[in-house]
Amino acid sequence: MDQIIVKGGQKLKGKVRVEGAKNAVLPVLAGALLASSGKSIIKEVPNLADVYTIQAVLKSLNASVEYFPEKNEMVIDSSETLSSEAQFEYVRKMRASILVMGPLLARNGFARVALPGGCAIGSRPIDQHLKGFEAMGAQITFGNGFVEANVNGRLRGAKIYLDFPSVGATENIMSAAALADGVTIIENAAKEPEVVDLANYINEMGGRVVGAGTDTMRIEGVEELHGAVHHIIPDRVEAGTFMVAAAITEGDVIIENAVPEHMAALISKMGEMGVEIKEEEEGLRIRSTRPLRSIDIKTMPHPGFPTDMQSQMMALMLTATGNGILTETVFENRFMHVEEFRRMNASVKIEGRSVIMEGPSQLQGAEVAATDLRAAAALILAGLAAEGITRVNQLQHLDRGYVNFHSKLAALGADIERVSLVETEVKEEQTV
Ligand SMILES: CC(=O)N[C@H]1[C@@H](OP(=O)(O)OP(=O)(O)OC[C@H]2O[C@@H](n3ccc(=O)[nH]c3=O)[C@H](O)[C@@H]2O)O[C@H](CO)[C@@H](O)[C@@H]1O
Ligand SMILES: C=C(OP(=O)(O)O)C(=O)O
Secondary structure, three states, X not given: XXXXXXXXXXXXXXXXXXXXXHHHHHHHHHHHHHEEEOEEEEEOOOOOHHHHHHHHHHHHOOOXXXXXXXXXXXXXXXXXXXXXXEOHHHHHHOHHHHHHHHHHHHHHOEEEEEOOOOEOOEOOOOHHHHHHHHHOOOEEEEEOOEEEEEOOOOOEOOEEEOOOOXXXXXXXHHHHHHOOEOEEEEEOOOOOHHHHHHHHHHHHOOOEEEOOOOOOEEEEOOOOXXXXXXXXXXXXXXXXXXXHHHHHOOOEEEEEOOOHHHHHHHHHHHHHHXXXXXXXXXXXXXXXXXXXXXXXXXXOOOOOEOHHHHHHHHHHHHOOEEEEEEEOOOOOOOOOHHHHHHHXXXXXXXXXXXXXXXXXXXXXXXXXXXXXXHHXXXXXXXXXXXXXXXXXXXOHHHHHHOOOHHHHHHHOOOEEEEEEOHHHHHHHHHHO
């Protein structure tokens, strides 16, 4: 087990480059299963735990997959007959494994995927994914912890209205529709940049998807798709996390490879707080000095404020002057980090779906535990601004979504290290 140890108080300065987006690479790699000929070469694949999990899922389905982390490239050949079953061991580790369901159903006419269940941020049902497959002619059944979808012949194009613009449902339905017979219309589709990235990849494979990034998508099914070369978009959540790191330490940081158009809500809300954000030739430059103004934020589907930046932004809002309210509308239970912030002397209370902060909190170093991926990053960010030493545990969450987070922060001047606790644990066990 590892721990990150941060000593607060260093102002960050310098340049940092963001990786390819985790939330784009996972649907794209699942989508690679749609190709019945040729190889896909996916570039800008970040070296993340979730990438290894999706690689294992694809291999278990009989695709051939080679990953070259040193050049961030993955090569997938899914031209052999694919198996139709995604096992619990993968889905348990990573919910995004469910994204193989659409491609498998379209390729094989049958898919059996372990039910993902909930996680630390909410119950996370998949009813909208299944509603889409059903509208395209699939029969859905449940049993022994699995969900099965079965279609006689090919899927048929359909008009599908999503009750909520679910990112995963939009991606899964789009993938299935790419090989369906006829035209599928998705109404109230998710508009996230990662949805657009998947649509672009499907089109590079020979698909016909239009309207990605708008409420209404139109997918004309084709007989076959082939492998393609695709570059994953930069990770807007990693970029946003470094923006907060710069602001919370009163730093001056340039973020290379960030796409400001993907981060309009975050840029605007940080600007309201008094953080200076400028597009420069080298990247997005973030400069900040205290005091910062408190603001109110509500998470929303894109282009609203992203839920994946909620906990990091909470860390920054804790350090601002005045009262701020942060309301989470996307996930029902994404406030597990609040208790951990309290250990760090944060003045914060939960009221329903909102968190109310009385700022500025004089954050103090403490030993804390990450409850999910973004909470892990948020606790480290709080540690950068806290007085004294913060120790962050449960780093398996962090490793799902950030490449070398502590080294990148250290390169910007943070006093931070990652240590292995194995030796200490062994000693403790021996004395019991
Ligand atoms: C791998 C990946 O890309 N993960 C992202 C994706 O997750 P994911 O695709 O799981 O998120 P969704 O947009 O589907 O979920 C949003 C909300 O819709 C609900 N819902 C979703 C599907 C469904 O069939 N029924 C239903 O009720 C969920 O429980 C949740 O409350 O988008 C989220 C919202 O931007 C991000 O936080 C995640 O980082
Ligand atoms: C919630 C997230 O991811 P996932 O949907 O993979 O759990 C995230 O990236 O913050």
